[in-house]
Amino acid sequence: MTAYWVAQGVGVLAFVVGITTFINRDERRFKLQLAAYSAIIGIHFFLMGASPAGMSAELNAIRTVISLRTRSLWVMGIFIALTLGLGLAKFNHAMELLPIAGTVASTWALFRCKGLTTRCVMWCSTACWVTHNFWLGSIGGTLIEGSFLVMNGLNIIRFWRMQRRGIDPFKVEKEVQQQEG
Template structure:
């Protein structure tokens, strides 16, 4: 098996891990699954030679796990600084800015937003990643981010409609937080 197909296989594995991430209404489960997906897709990008995307994805995984414990502005700033510094140093093409922009946006969302707002910012971040992945030729990465774009978009609309009817789609998240 060539290194290219190994890399694509890891990307498809990430696709399988991440396919249901945005269906979760429980914020903790959502973030745990997102972290596992990010770590796996980061390995895929490193194998594909896309170093800025790989670093951004691995930082995403770590950042997502840490955001479950703290929403401290300094921690958020450290992750944004690391994303910009590590990503920009290895930049070879302007399109490689997209995962960096997407990672900065999703970092802000995970530390500063909740519920539907988190998912809306994550949708914009996903649009950056899917564009990059298509340009890179990442089969698994394009499939998963394209799926995230559609699934998260559908869920944003579904959750928004629930809110318009007076139903809190994130009630389970609030109940779990109150029990802690």
């Protein structure tokens, strides 16, 4: 088996882990599953020779776990600076700017947004990643991010419709936060 197919296999594993991420309405489970996915897809990108994307994905994993503990602007700023510094230092092609931009957007979303707004910003971040992954030739990465784009988009519409009907789709999340606080 060649290194290329090992890398693609890791990408497919990430696909399996990440496929149900955006269905979660519980913020904690959403973030933990997103972190696991990011860690695995980061390994995939490093194996594919896409260091900026690999660094962005690994930073995503760490950042997502930390965002469970704090929403500090200072911590968010550190992750944005790391993403820009590490990503821009290694990029060779303009398309490699997309995962960097997507990571900056999703960092902002995880630290500053809640509920439906988080999902909308994450959808834009996903659009950056799916474009990059298709350009890179990442089978698993394109499948998962394309799936995220569709699934998150459908869930955004579903959650928005629930809100229009007066139903809070994130009520469970708010109740848990009140119990913890």
